[in-house]
Amino acid sequence: MEFCDECGSMMKTDGDEWVCGSCGYEKLRDKADESHMTSTAAREDSEVVDMSEVDDADIGPTTTVICPKCGHDKARYEMKQIRSADxxxxxxxxxxxxxxxWREDDH
Structure with missing residues (x-):
């Protein structure tokens, strides 16, 4: 991941350059510097994982929250950063x- 030197926004690659979608700043890519970066692109060989044989205790933590469908008061949860980092x-x-x-966002 590369961040813009001018405005701090996340940059995207365009050929041999990094380009800022916010302010348009461009800079050349450095292949040696990028060698330690991790790609987040979707993998084509991804497939559905069968979790039917996994014990619930191994899936993740639970919390007390009311299910909007059945009213039960326990659910497994996970938290993900899907919006901007701030x-x-x-x-x-x-x-x-x-x-x-279901999901919950802070408003």
Whole structure:
């Protein structure tokens, strides 16, 4: 990941350059510097993982929250940063009773 020297926004690659989508600043890519970066592009060989044989205790932490579908008061959860870094993480829940999935964002 590369950040703009002018405005601090995240930059994207365009051929041999990094380009800022916010202010238009451009700079040449440095292949040696990029060798330690990790790509977040989707993998084509990704597939659905069968979790039916996994014990619930091994899937993740649980919390007390009311399921909007069945009213049960326990759900597994995970938190992910899906918006910009200056905003809070999004919480994803899965009801341990009915497996209903929902998410909560801070407003």
């Amino acid at each position: 905003e809070s993480e999004t919480r994803f829940f899965t009801c341990v009773e009915c497996s209903h999935k």
